[in-house]
Amino acid sequence: MQVVVALLDGPQRFNALKRQIGDISQQMLTRTLKTLERDGMVERTVCATTPPQVEYALSALGRSLSEPVRQMAQWARAHLPIIHDNRRRYDERH
Amino acid sequence: MQVVVALLDGPQRFNALKRQIGDISQQMLTRTLKTLERDGMVERTVCATTPPQVEYALSALGRSLSEPVRQMAQWARAHLPIIHDNRRRYDERH
Numbered sequence: 563m564q565v566v567v568a569l570l571d572g573p574q575r576f577n578a579l580k581r582q583i584g585d586i587s588q589q590m591l592t593r594t595l596k597t598l599e600r601d602g603m604v605e606r607t608v609c610a611t612t613p614p615q616v617e618y619a620l621s622a623l624g625r626s627l628s629e630p631v632r633q634m635a636q637w638a639r640a641h642l643p644i645i646h647d648n649r650r651r652y653d654e655r656h
Numbered sequence: 657m658q659v660v661v662a663l664l665d666g667p668q669r670f671n672a673l674k675r676q677i678g679d680i681s682q683q684m685l686t687r688t689l690k691t692l693e694r695d696g697m698v699e700r701t702v703c704a705t706t707p708p709q710v711e712y713a714l715s716a717l718g719r720s721l722s723e724p725v726r727q728m729a730q731w732a733r734a735h736l737p738i739i740h741d742n743r744r745r746y747d748e749r750h
Contacts, residue, residue, distance in 0.1 A: 602742030623738060630727040637724050644717060648696030 565594050566620065567635050569604065570628050573619035603627070659688050660714065661729050663698065664722055667713035697721070 568574065568582045580591055595618055598604035603624035609615040620628070662668065662676045674685050689712055692698035697718035703709040714722070 600743050600746040601739045602746075603739075623735065623742075626735070627728075627731055630724060630731050633724040633727060634721075637721055641717065641720070645695045645697075648717075649694050652694040652696075 563631060563634065565591070565598060566603065566624060566627060566631050569618060569620045569624065570632070573607075573617045575615060575617055579618065598624070657725060657728065659685070659692060660697065660718060660721060660725050663712060663714045663718065664726070667701075667711045669709060669711055673712065692718070 564583045564586065565579065568579055574582070576591070576595075579595075580586065580588065583591070586594075595604060595606070599606050599618075601623075602621055605619050605621045607617045607619065609617060658677045658680065659673065662673055668676070670685070670689075673689075674680060674682065677685070680688075689698060689700070693700050693712075695717075696715055699713050699715050701711045701713065703711060
């Protein structure tokens, strides 16, 4: 989901995606991009630069998910403080 | 996400949840329920029956996520056939 949210802003290269998402390993991002490409959600383009560069962009199918994903991201931002409080209280009890 | 969708219908016991979700291991469902409980999304109630039974229900916070989750589930149902086609074509090329 984080990758789809990051690509809502437009095509990006691997390292730019990794920086933007932050808490994701090289291996997990590689696997997630491959899964999204296989699902037809993301298009992978090899740019004829020297050295060749790879760019990832949402496909039409991927963009059709943007509204529900945007709502989820908005919900997460609004509720993250409450969730952190809940986690702290849970950890105190367990 | 599948657990939240399953609990939208109301409180459920562990085995009923596992049957409804289907492709989830005992271990993964246990871990997911603990994470959701820690986040404050799910409430765990021990019923004073003999033997005691445990029930899981969405909290108010969990229910506040229902609309974005319902939209995602709706999107998934509508697009699953296209995704399966895309996966078949990807596997033929790779």
